[in-house]
Amino acid sequence: MSLIKLQGITKAYQLGKTQVPALKGIDLAVERGEFAVVMGPSGSGKTTLLNIIGLLDRADAGSYLLDGEELAGRDFNEMAGLRNKKIGFIFQSFNLIPVLNVIENIEFPCLLRREDKKLLRARVERVAEHVGLSHVLAHKPDELSGGQRQRVAIARALVTEPEIVLADEPTANLDSATSEQILDLMQRLNADSGVTFLFSTHDPRVMRRAKRVVQIADGRLVDGQDAAAANVAVLGAPPH
Amino acid sequence: MPALLAIATRNVFRNRRRTFITAAALVVGIFAVVSIRGVLNGLQGAIIASTVKGMTGGFQVHRAGYLANVLSPPLTLDFALDDPSLAGLAKLPGVTAVAPRIMFGGSLSVPKEKEEDTPEPLFFMATAVDPTLEPQVCPDRAGLMSAGSRFDEAHLLVGEAMLGTLDAKLGDEAVLLAPDRDGALNGELSHVGGALKSVMPGELKVAQVPLAAAQRLLRMEGRATELAVAVKDLAQVPSLVAQARALLGPTYEVHAWDDVATDRRTFMQRQNAISALVSVVFLLLMLLGVANTMLMSVLERTREVGTMMAVGVTRAQVLLLFLLEALSLGVVGVAGGLALGTTFVAALGAKGLTVTPPSATVALTLYPSSSPAFLVVVAALALLGCAVFSLYPALRASRLRPVEALAGR
Ligand SMILES: Nc1ncnc2c1ncn2[C@@H]1O[C@H](COP(=O)(O)OP(=O)(O)O)[C@@H](O)[C@H]1O
Ligand SMILES: [Mg+2]
Numbered sequence: 092m093s094l095i096k097l098q099g100i101t102k103a104y105q106l107g108k109t110q111v112p113a114l115k116g117i118d119l120a121v122e123r124g125e126f127a128v129v130m131g132p133s134g135s136g137k138t139t140l141l142n143i144i145g146l147l148d149r150a151d152a153g154s155y156l157l158d159g160e161e162l163a164g165r166d167f168n169e170m171a172g173l174r175n176k177k178i179g180f181i182f183q184s185f186n187l188i189p190v191l192n193v194i195e196n197i198e199f200p201c202l203l204r205r206e207d208k209k210l211l212r213a214r215v216e217r218v219a220e221h222v223g224l225s226h227v228l229a230h231k232p233d234e235l236s237g238g239q240r241q242r243v244a245i246a247r248a249l250v251t252e253p254e255i256v257l258a259d260e261p262t263a264n265l266d267s268a269t270s271e272q273i274l275d276l277m278q279r280l281n282a283d284s285g286v287t288f289l290f291s292t293h294d295p296r297v298m299r300r301a302k303r304v305v306q307i308a309d310g311r312l313v314d315g316q317d318a319a320a321a322n323v324a325v326l327g328a329p330p331h
Numbered sequence: 332m333p334a335l336l337a338i339a340t341r342n343v344f345r346n347r348r349r350t351f352i353t354a355a356a357l358v359v360g361i362f363a364v365v366s367i368r369g370v371l372n373g374l375q376g377a378i379i380a381s382t383v384k385g386m387t388g389g390f391q392v393h394r395a396g397y398l399a400n401v402l403s404p405p406l407t408l409d410f411a412l413d414d415p416s417l418a419g420l421a422k423l424p425g426v427t428a429v430a431p432r433i434m435f436g437g438s439l440s441v442p443k444e445k446e447e448d449t450p451e452p453l454f455f456m457a458t459a460v461d462p463t464l465e466p467q468v469c470p471d472r473a474g475l476m477s478a479g480s481r482f483d484e485a486h487l488l489v490g491e492a493m494l495g496t497l498d499a500k501l502g503d504e505a506v507l508l509a510p511d512r513d514g515a516l517n518g519e520l521s522h523v524g525g526a527l528k529s530v531m532p533g534e535l536k537v538a539q540v541p542l543a544a545a546q547r548l549l550r551m552e553g554r555a556t557e558l559a560v561a562v563k564d565l566a567q568v569p570s571l572v573a574q575a576r577a578l579l580g581p582t583y584e585v586h587a588w589d590d591v592a593t594d595r596r597t598f599m600q601r602q603n604a605i606s607a608l609v610s611v612v613f614l615l616l617m618l619l620g621v622a623n624t625m626l627m628s629v630l631e632r633t634r635e636v637g638t639m640m641a642v643g644v645t646r647a648q649v650l651l652l653f654l655l656e657a658l659s660l661g662v663v664g665v666a667g668g669l670a671l672g673t674t675f676v677a678a679l680g681a682k683g684l685t686v687t688p689p690s691a692t693v694a695l696t697l698y699p700s701s702s703p704a705f706l707v708v709v710a711a712l713a714l715l716g717c718a719v720f721s722l723y724p725a726l727r728a729s730r731l732r733p734v735e736a737l738a739g740r
Pocket of ligand 1: 104105106111112113131132133134135136137138139140
């Protein structure tokens with residue numbers, strides 16, 4: 092059974108009196124342990140798609156199965172609980188809570204589930220160490236570099252042990268060296284612990300590392316492409 | 332939930348300037364409310380003391396139906412002072428003294444050597460009191476006598492204004508005329524002993540007459556219309572009134588001091604109402620500041636709300652977060668205001684505040700004080716107000732849709 096199965100997902104935004112279609116019927120399956128990228132030009136619908144998968148927004152129509160469970164049409168509080176339990180987010184602009192320090196930011200989603208604080212601390216410190224933050228645990232986000240902030244976000248996304256981590260253009264605000272480090276980290280996490288990652292990007296560096304690339308254009312998935320083909324399409328023929 | 336509380340309190344100190352201004356407004360407002368009430372407590376304490384010790388005693392005994400006729404004191408509703416049922420009154424525990432009185436209306440003239448120089452007799456309301464018993468119940472009456480006055484079996488006191496009109500001086504003969512309890516006009520000779528000062532504005536023409544002279548004038552020897560009773564502790568008055576009622580039975584009526592001096596009670600109630608109104612206006616102004624601060628805080632933090640929602644914070648928790656933030660702000664302001672206000676009131680109370688009410692001749696020394704119950708009510712209302720006035724911003728934040736909040740919209 093696929094971890095995620097989307098069928099016929101559509102979404103339109105209301106702009107004044109006109110409807111702007113953003114997704115025009117998406118069918119997509121994501122398997123456990125994937126390290127997949129949704130690739131497409133700006134305005135193609137990447138963010139909209141990830142928002143729907145992340146239960147931040149609702150599709151207008153279609154079916155969304157997570158772990159075989161139909162999630163379309165859940166109410167807000169159910170969606171909040173499901174996000175907390177099953178989904179980790181990594182945002183383009185990090186989105187940490189400024190008044191909380193590193194360790195508090197990482198543990199925050201777990202506190203919402205009323206986890207025992209002592210047991211939690213140990214796990215949080217382990218995750219923080221895993222992403223290379225051990226030396227800045229007491230720092231506030233505004234005392235950290237962009238790369239460190241994104242590591243905090245990654246730790247926060249992982250600490251709840253979610254089914255899937257969604258990352259909407261996670262490297263867009265980082266320089267290329269830092270981007271590479273962050274991508275290394277996520278790749279390692281995927282390889283070591285089998286966490287499922289789904290990215291959106293239009294950054295070829297991200298795409299190059301993906302095991303699978305899903306192309307989106309104008310609200311529709313472009314069929315029949317695997318990572319290699321996408322690489323060819325975007326980067327030209329690989330050197331032999 | 333402690334994590335939300337931590338975020339809320341830290342957010343209060345995030346924008347220090349705005350927090351400072353809002354909290355300062357709360358401090359000033361609470362300070363003003365506490366100070367006004369404190370001074371009023373002092374004023375009312377002085378009014379109560381001067382009423383009880385200068386006029387009414389702790390409670391009074393009359394014949395049943397007497398106070399209902401108070402505009403024209405009915406001499407017919409009198410009683411014999413040797414009525415055996417009255418004997419137990421002075422023995423009630425907590426009662427320290429009992430003084431008989433007669434309230435009556437009459438006229439007074441001070442004859443001059445030449446008859447054409449003699450001013451018209453003046454109508455007055457008189458309180459006839461016993462020169463030795465009365466000071467045990469109303470010691471402050473002495474303070475109302477102008478300097479050098481005499482009040483004894485042969486001397487009476489008249490109000491300052493009246494004394495001037497009569498063109499009288501100490502020792503002048505004074506002729507009292509009054510209808511007795513059967514309606515027959517009678518006369519009695521006394522002497523001008525001095526002037527009575529007025530405490531409260533708007534006092535009528537008044538006189539204080541020795542009880543024995545009044546009893547002869549009114550043909551009421553051995554009788555009185557009123558017993559003023561002194562008590563050790565004013566807080567005991569309601570229970571003593573009940574005991575006295577049980578003791579005296581239905582031929583007598585017993586009233587606490589504030590049921591006798593209803594004008595003063597009304598006056599103080601009006602003061603309370605006005606100060607409550609002023610306090611509420613102050614409170615509302617402060618709370619508008621809180622509402623404004625919270626609205627700005629919500630608008631600035633839209634994306635943060637989106638982030639929290641993304642990691643699983645529910646709408647109710649967002650609402651709670653901003654309410655906690657407003658309450659934290661409120662606690663800071665209220666605590667500061669209460670501390671400053673009570674300190675100020677305590678300082679005034681220790682020093683005493685001497686004021687002369689308009690048109691009164693006697694200076695009053697007030698001892699302002701704060702009552703804990705009032706402070707609790709003020710703090711509770713202010714904090715409740717903080718929550719209520721930040722409800723709109725908090726609801727607004729909680730109703731954001733996650734995607735829109737994340738996009739900062
Ligand atoms: N809140 C919105 N209101 C109106 N139109 C929107 C909104 N969000 C996105 N769109 C439109 O939907 C389409 C897809 O947007 P988006 O999912 O953000 O694409 P991407 O992330 O690939 O750049 C675009 O045409 C965009 O203009
Ligand atoms: Mg986007």
